[in-house]
Amino acid sequence: MANEFPFFAAHPELTYLDSAATAQKPQAVIDALVHYYVNDNANVHRGLYTLAYNTTEAYEAVRGQVAQFINAKTPSQIVFTRSTTDGLNLVAASFGPLVVHAGDEILVSGAEHHSNFIPWQQLAKRTGAKFVVAPVTKAGNTDPAAVAQLITKRTKIVALAQVTNVAGGVVPLAPLADQVHAVGGYLVVDGAQAVAHMKVDVQALGADFYAFSGHKLYGPTGIGVLYGRQALLAEMPPVQFGGEMIDEVLDAQSTWAPVPLKFEAGTPNIAGVFGLRAALAFMAGLDMKAVAAQDHALVLRLRAGLLAIPGVTVYGDAHSAGIVSFNLQGVHPHDVATVLDEAHIAVRAGHHCAQPLMARLGVPATVRASFGVYNTAADVDKLVAGVAEARRLFHEFD
Amino acid sequence: MANEFPFFAAHPELTYLDSAATAQKPQAVIDALVHYYVNDNANVHRGLYTLAYNTTEAYEAVRGQVAQFINAKTPSQIVFTRSTTDGLNLVAASFGPLVVHAGDEILVSGAEHHSNFIPWQQLAKRTGAKFVVAPVTKAGNTDPAAVAQLITKRTKIVALAQVTNVAGGVVPLAPLADQVHAVGGYLVVDGAQAVAHMKVDVQALGADFYAFSGHKLYGPTGIGVLYGRQALLAEMPPVQFGGEMIDEVLDAQSTWAPVPLKFEAGTPNIAGVFGLRAALAFMAGLDMKAVAAQDHALVLRLRAGLLAIPGVTVYGDAHSAGIVSFNLQGVHPHDVATVLDEAHIAVRAGHHCAQPLMARLGVPATVRASFGVYNTAADVDKLVAGVAEARRLFHEFD
Amino acid sequence: MSLTKLDQLYRQVILDEANHPRHHGVLKAPTHAVTLRNPSCGDVLTLQLQVKDGKIQDAAFAGSGCTISQASGSLMTDQIIGKTPAQVAAMVTAFSDLVINGSVPDEQILGSAAILKGVHQFPARIKCATLAWKAAAQALTEGDQHD
Amino acid sequence: MSLTKLDQLYRQVILDEANHPRHHGVLKAPTHAVTLRNPSCGDVLTLQLQVKDGKIQDAAFAGSGCTISQASGSLMTDQIIGKTPAQVAAMVTAFSDLVINGSVPDEQILGSAAILKGVHQFPARIKCATLAWKAAAQALTEGDQHD
């Protein structure tokens, strides 16, 4: 598999274990970008000439491919964004004030990424709503029971990651969706860490909104997707104004184009959309059951290897979707990462944009390894050896 | 020059005259994107490993190159955005409410692109300010004298394109900047059509903010730049929340990173920034005086050729920065564009995201040709011949 | 070659239709009205219908647009007068298929509007041709609710 | 090779310094205080200074961070006590140059803090090493205004 990714040929010595931050790209995605710029480059929704027309048609067709990928009902429910962060902020800024008022509640998990935490914290502040943060499990995962318990009649928005980005737990969302819908609220799902690891079905999840990034899905940077329920998108005001998103512009007032163009002001990341199409095609060629099985095998192997090293704490559990966070007693995660880096092992050390979770775990940071389809048992073994080496090194110094 | 652009080798028959919509890309820009994904792909501001560190350093260094390109004082005044539209909306959403209050005035020209028109129209609506639209010249250009006359003590923001996108006029901004500063207001400049055609000096212009897009500057789609005066950026609240833009996140509140990261929530378009660097290097290799001379020669030749055809109205004047709009009497611009498309000439026909200007010119649309560094006199001659042919065709049918 | 395609698109009768459109203007007592825009190019078309006794008694369109959209508005209004809403719905589908594919089995139900079939060689112009027909479909399904 | 680099980074004295930092805590009567964060990795460092008679009389730092940032905080506070603000400013520059380049002409003014020079082989860790020093510079130039 790794041989489809030119990055690994350019870095033969590197063990890349940071795909949760950003995934490497298959040759097909890189080729798609080049092909776009060489053959199709024209602005969309503007020109009548054949090139611009064809590029616009192809750009619009990608919505259908995305809709299929996450099982949305119609392509017009697919809004192209810059990233997960952009999509979640769009929902908070546009939909938020329509449904959240003073005294209402917004509920998130203590395991959320900052991108699915701060927009709601700030929306609560702006609207006078209560911002409720559900406790997490000891392992650092979202606790569905704790979330369920905190849904009240005043809960207007529940915002949850389908897969959390530190401990990698998969959150069973459908029952929570039912519960929040029963009280008249809405479920916003951060799919950033889910889409590359499992078949996503936004309808089965009961998601009112679902956001993800191309760059974590083997696609380009600068492109993301926001899915929304049609009736909600239709009512939402645009958050940015400019080209492409208008119906009519008069001096005194303007009217907006229908969904989804209403939310895509200005020239979009056209090449990014073409690259995303290639990433979706790459995903379509994968057997997602096999991907899950490989994730599971690597997670098990890594957890076992780490837990065999004295003084290692491992977060999450065996069902993590390809993400394993850990700490080595008495050694700061940054120091662990530096030792691993010297052994050409790329892991992330830090708060992972999840400071609220770090506070709950009582640590300033963790080391995190995360898998892509190109990772193997050999990568895991190298990491385990590297951590053992780090322990020896710092132990020896003690 | 065209041989540096692989697009033209792929389209040997095409006369591309729509660079104001989006420019074609030199091989070096495409190569930079490929090189990024093969060699440097890692998320920025997150990882401690060597790859992530080097990529972050390189990403940050591009701010310095942009600062040099537009003569900003410091790299930290450079915010990476998705596009001109994104940058202008950021200013309107974040800076707007800090300085614009009920009874104040916001002033634009009637020749603005929707992206520099609607954000201000909507800001005025939200704040209770007066939205003032300055009359344009007969030729369809911004009229600096008309703008100057409309600056009052209550003018808080003047938003102008340095080069307008239909008639291509270059607006002398410095005196207007002085005037608006004298009344305590601010000048926001839309540089979308300027950056590829002239050396830009934001300090000499007196711009408080300056926005442009990479894709019109021979760079990738999905990346743009917002420049701002340091003291203003420092006071502005972020408009999006998430990864990278924080200082500290607690359950109850968050604090923000300093400028510019405060405005860059989430994973940015990293490849786009690397591609922009290549576009800036391409620009640095150009003699901008020669570019201006070539623009001027092409504009003169096209105007002369068009004006020699009976029934053609040409907007703008001989000093246009590489953009010529026109209409053929009795034939709708779309029909002209279709005839030209059959002759493999790509021009744009429509309202050019400038409906307020169309209303002022009393036409539903125009045909627009715009030049990039790869265009030649032969392209102009083909266009002129195509328009003459269109006239013959429709005349014959009459 | 290209002249042939263009000739098919801009046949004399289409140009005449666009330059001297029929049913251009407003109705005195419309029962249905809808305004549609083609925001990417700026075309705008307002269609008014008077429906009585289960039939389109009268139709009128206004707005600005290219040769194709004006000719289409003229031909469409002329053809739907006297038809039932169900007949119009079938015509809308047939017309759309015709300008996309260049031929349809039931071309005859479109009457003289079928002359616009040359549009199928110009995919970028299909939206111009169908704007009026989309307006008719929309007016008949939801336009009455808005009056 | 790589062990040598790591050995230089994590010398015993550096580890000792980090594990048993001096001047760790808070001052009773600080005249200057500043909190700096390294938001990308989460390190946070609060530095307090007591400046009197033109000299740093006392210094203390608190916060959490890696070996390098803790050792640097310990060594820095220890070295600046007794110095004038101008001397500290020169030390901050020298230290920054040292961990970037691996050597500086005036290394001796840094005293035992110069032992951190091994950091220059780990560019990603330079920010960890300089955090405490940046805090000192900032405290002395603007920290007093904020108290």
Ligand SMILES: Cc1ncc(COP(=O)(O)O)c(C=O)c1O
């Ligand atoms: C004058 C002007 N302003 C703003 C824009 C918007 O640029 P973008 O679509 O890249 O955001 C354009 C280009 O369409 C333009 O010509």
Ligand SMILES: Cc1ncc(COP(=O)(O)O)c(C=O)c1O
């Ligand atoms: C769970 C989760 N949510 C949101 C994000 C933000 O994604 P992006 O930076 O692509 O906007 C990430 C990735 O960093 C993530 O892991």
